[in-house]
Each structure stands twice: as structure tokens, then as C-alpha cells.
Amino acid sequence: MILDAKKMVFKEAAQVRLGLNLVSAELQQAQADLESAVEELSNRKAVELAGVIEATAQAMLIVDGDLLVRAANAQCHRILGYSDGALIGRAFRELVELQGEERDGSGQDATGTRADGERILLRVRTSIFGFGSARFMAATLENRS
Helix, strand or coil: CCHHHHHHHHHHHHHHHHHHHHHHHHHHHHHHHHHHHHHHHHHHHHHHHHHHHHHHCCEEECCCCCCCEEEEEEHHHHHCCCCCCCEEEEECHHHHCCCCCCCCCEEEEEEEEEECCEEEEEEEEEEEEECEEEEEEEEEEEECC
């Protein structure tokens, strides 16, 4: 009788282990599906944001938390003298030197450095925003030279 009880306990333990393995596999698949959905949504939002930036009449660029340019519209490329796409990945501070303390939303005088090295006077307005857990800065540039 004790032997039968031990066999039953081992059999039940094996069934529980099998059930846990199945649940674990389902959770891993659900996590992979969720990560895929988040990536797809992020990509769609990035495309939408790029469309908004490009449609903006003012020169605009988006800078990430490392202060690298992640997006810039044609007007921004034109003001700074870069070919389309050439601003992406460049350090914001190599392109724009703010004259005063950075203040979210306020207009500030700045010196811009064009692709050919020419220095120009800019008026810069910045705004900080989040995209998921990441922080970004949108900056509009107005050529004051």
C-alpha cells in the first residue's frame, strides 16, 4: 500500500512537471508574441512621427537621450547645408551650440555649424517628450543670419 502511494505521488509529480513545462513554453511564446507586437507598433509610430516631422514647415530635428540626431526634416538639412539623411546619427552639439541654459519650450539664440563649417545664427525652440521609456528632444531651428 505504501509502495502504491509512492508510485501515485511520483506519477502526479511527473504530471505536474509536464504541466509546468507546457505553461512555461506557452509563457515564452506569449512573451515573444508581445515583444513582436511592441516592435511592430513602435515601428509604425516611428513611421508616423517621421511623416509629421517631414510635413512640418519649420526646420525640425529629433534628438535621443545621447543627444544624437534620430530624425530631421528636409528644411533642417537645407538650413544646415547637409544632404538628405546626412544629419542622422550626428551629435546635436556639433550642429547647434545653445547660447544659454537649455529650457524646454523656450526660444533660445544658438550658433549653428553648417556642413561647410560656416557658422550661422539660429533661434532654437526645444521640447522634451517620451516614446515608451525613452526620452527625446524635438528642436525647431530658425535661421536668423
